[in-house]
Amino acid sequence: MKAVCWHGKHDVQVDNVPDPKVLNPRDAIVKVTLSAICGSDLHLYNGYIPTMKKGDILGHEFIGEVVEVGSGVKNVTRGDRVVVPFPIACGDCWYCQHELWSLCDNSNPNAWMMEEIYGDTGAGIFGYSHLYGGYAGGQAEYVRVPFADVGLEKIAPGLKDEQVLFLTDIFPTGYQAAEQCNIHQGDTVAVWGAGPVGLLAMKSAAHMGAAKIVAIDKNPERLEMAFNHCQAETLNFEEDDVVEALHSMTGGRGPDSCIDAVGMESEGIGMEAVYDTVKQTLRLESDRPIALRQAIKACRKGGTISIPGVYGGFVDKMPMGVVFAKGLTMKAGQTNVQKYLRPLMQMVEKNEIDPSFIITHRMSLDEAPQGYKMFAQKQDGCVKIVLNPQA
Numbered sequence: 001m002k003a004v005c006w007h008g009k010h011d012v013q014v015d016n017v018p019d020p021k022v023l024n025p026r027d028a029i030v031k032v033t034l035s036a037i038c039g040s041d042l043h044l045y046n047g048y049i050p051t052m053k054k055g056d057i058l059g060h061e062f063i064g065e066v067v068e069v070g071s072g073v074k075n076v077t078r079g080d081r082v083v084v085p086f087p088i089a090c091g092d093c094w095y096c097q098h099e100l101w102s103l104c105d106n107s108n109p110n111a112w113m114m115e116e117i118y119g120d121t122g123a124g125i126f127g128y129s130h131l132y133g134g135y136a137g138g139q140a141e142y143v144r145v146p147f148a149d150v151g152l153e154k155i156a157p158g159l160k161d162e163q164v165l166f167l168t169d170i171f172p173t174g175y176q177a178a179e180q181c182n183i184h185q186g187d188t189v190a191v192w193g194a195g196p197v198g199l200l201a202m203k204s205a206a207h208m209g210a211a212k213i214v215a216i217d218k219n220p221e222r223l224e225m226a227f228n229h230c231q232a233e234t235l236n237f238e239e240d241d242v243v244e245a246l247h248s249m250t251g252g253r254g255p256d257s258c259i260d261a262v263g264m265e266s267e268g269i270g271m272e273a274v275y276d277t278v279k280q281t282l283r284l285e286s287d288r289p290i291a292l293r294q295a296i297k298a299c300r301k302g303g304t305i306s307i308p309g310v311y312g313g314f315v316d317k318m319p320m321g322v323v324f325a326k327g328l329t330m331k332a333g334q335t336n337v338q339k340y341l342r343p344l345m346q347m348v349e350k351n352e353i354d355p356s357f358i359i360t361h362r363m364s365l366d367e368a369p370q371g372y373k374m375f376a377q378k379q380d381g382c383v384k385i386v387l388n389p390q391a
């Protein structure tokens with residue numbers, strides 16, 4: 001079969017690889033009907049996750065049709081159209097039993113690596129390096145889905161692939177980011193990053209009753225999408241003094257909640273410096289537009305900082321004094337996709353939110369290398385690229 005494989009920094013290629021097989025009784029094989037490139041894939045593409053190997057199959061946002069199941073699979077069967085959550089969860093461990101599927105203790109065969117780095121385990125993730133279990137991803141014609149009984153959600157009849165694809169990751173991620181803010185009617189929510197995650201966080205915040213939404217980015221097409229689709233006011237972090245502008249938009253108080261939908265590739269961090277302890281101090285210059293630092297500075301006292309943006313290692317020296325002085329709440333983490341799948345699919349069915357508005361480019365699998373380049377450089381008005389492996 002064909003699959004999008006990682007070959008090194010800024011180098012993805014479409015390779016012919018062996019078809020996946022059922023390896024465990026709880027596995028299913030899914031024929032991928034639609035897949036997407038995620039901002040998280042850019043961390044791999046840009047070479048920031050050191051646990052990738054040449055030939056690893058990419059992709060953690062995909063849906064498809066079940067074509068084969070192992071003998072132990074009961075909830076799905078051949079022919080079912082399914083959404084596959086990006087975190088792999090066993091369903092049996094303490095975390096899964098407490099509905100914290102994205103923190104599963106049993107789904108990452110390389111948990112030791114995670115423990116060595118972070119002092120604790122983390123769930124396996126499709127197509128997301130050996131640190132997350134080394135699972136083959138879904139930017140491919142077929143994919144093996146372990147623990148197929150846990151979390152796979154059958155697609156309601158009548159819903160199109162493009163309407164449900166983002167339930168795999170970025171819609172729950174945007175939704176969880178907004179939910180973590182505990183939004184009250186009339187709140188102001190500021191969102192750093194008007195990429196797919198930021199836009200879906202804005203959409204969710206509006207749905208939860210936020211009266212004012214402020215989108216912060218530099219990319220004009222993305223800010224325009226935030227304005228047109230999410231009724232957001234916009235700030236360009238290259239032109240505006242973001243913290244000052246947010247204070248003056250909120251009568252001097254600051255937004256009630258701030259969402260960092262940028263993460264470790266925030267402009268101003270200088271990722272090269274992350275691995276270079278000598279240069280780490282560079283990141284402390286306060287005039288740099290580091291999303292998280294600005295969010296902490298801008299947020300009103302008693303407000304919430306919600307961090308869907310991905311961080312690894314020591315990316316920003318945290319101004320803990322400000323967090324303490326202002327009594328801020330901070331929440332972060334891999335999205336607990338399984339928790340949101342069903343309710344969010346029902347919202348799509350009722351036409352309350354259609355997350356497909358973010359799609360700007362549709363490509364075949366063969367065009368993926370060009371797609372990665374375009375998405376990484378935010379060229380050609382690119383917000384979200386979907387790949388059709390069967391085209």
Ligand code: NAD
Pocket residue numbers: 038039040041042043169170173192193194195196197198216217218219222237261262263264265266267268289290291307308309310333334335383
């Ligand atoms: P993206 O790269 O398309 O969007 C990021 C946006 O941030 C870009 O538009 C960029 O111009 C903007 N940006 C850069 N520096 C900024 C700054 N200083 N201030 C404001 N905006 C800035 O990515 P995406 O797909 O929207 O994903 C966003 C983040 O969410 C990534 O870190 C991704 O890894 C993460 N993510 C996390 C989860 C999770 O489970 N928590 C799931 C999916 C994605």
Ligand code: ZN
Pocket residue numbers: 038039040041060061086169170
């Ligand atoms: Zn993703």
